[in-house]
Amino acid sequence: MQATLWQQLVHRLAPNCCLWCQMQVQQPQTQLCDFCHAHLPSLDLSWVDQNALLLPQVAQGLKRPKFDRLYSLSWYRQPYRHWISQWKFQQHHAAGELLCQLLYQRAILYQQQGRPLPDCISYTPVSNQRLQERGFNQAKLLAQQLARAWHKPCVSLFQSPDLVPHQIGLKRKERLANLKGKIQLQERPLPAHITLVDDVITTGATLDYLSALLKAKGVQTVSVWTLAITRA
Structure with a gap:
């Protein structure tokens, strides 16, 4: 009190x-x-079973994704575009705190609706060099919000010893070429359902790459959570 x-x-x-x-x-x-x-702008997923992959605009841009479900707060538009950029590239921690709060609130609502929850949550990795430059991995901080809301473990499943070049402005094939061999799946037992977290999904190349690694090791369902989705 x-x-x-x-x-x-x-x-x-x-x-x-x-x-x-x-x-x-x-x-x-x-x-x-x-x-x-x-x-705040919000992405209405109630009419597509809370799965943005079933939205025509998303399906048009993400061809045959390796993950099974996609949930996002909004299209990649203002003010999310501004806050994500400020947090990621300008270390504006107040913007990051706000985005984490918004994701946590949506995760609570998702659970209250009786939606299926994963066995654990993970996130897109960054290299040690990128981590030193930025000081944090925004995907990990977001993943921790889902873990806190759902009382599920947040685990590090991937490592990226080599620096992945910035993907901004690149096409899907170029992004996949950048990722090849740069990210590895750590050797550990994996559950049936894993949620992956990233800040923005553009071409889906990174999350496709990670999902393929998981499914090659027997993971049955990969769901993805992001703050925003770019339009096709």
């Missing part, structure tokens, strides 16, 4: 500014004002 009262006092004296409109937020420990939160 004391912590809550202290948070409310701090909020009254120096309230946060909304990360989108820059107006004061109404609630302590939040990154968005009530208006911006209520008007």
Whole structure:
């Protein structure tokens, strides 16, 4: 109770500014004002069994994906585009905290709807060099939110000893060529259903590559969670 009262006092004296409109937020420990939160773009997956792979625009861009299900908060548009870029390339940790909060909230809602949950959660890896440059792996931080919401283990299944070149602007074949031999699956027992997490899905090349590695070792179902999907 004391912590809550202290948070409310701090909020009254120096309230946060909304990360989108820059107006004061109404609630302590939040990154968005009530208006911006209520008007966030959202991807309606209720009519496709919560699987974005069944959306015509997604199916057109992702040809024969190796993973079985895809869930995302939004299309890759503002304000998600801005926050993801700021977090990933400018180390804007407030934006990262907001995105983690939004994914956690959606994961709770997904579970409350009685959707099937995985046995564990994993994430796209980054090389040691990239980790030193950036200071964090955003996919891992997002995966930890799903693990916390669902009370499932978050495990490191992949390693990337070699630096994978930036994939921005590359076509699918070019992305797959960059990945070949750069990411390996660690030797360990694997469960039947695994959820992979990444920040954005564009061509699906990276997640296809990881899914193929998992299924070659007997994993039956691979589901993917992302913050945003680029349109075909």
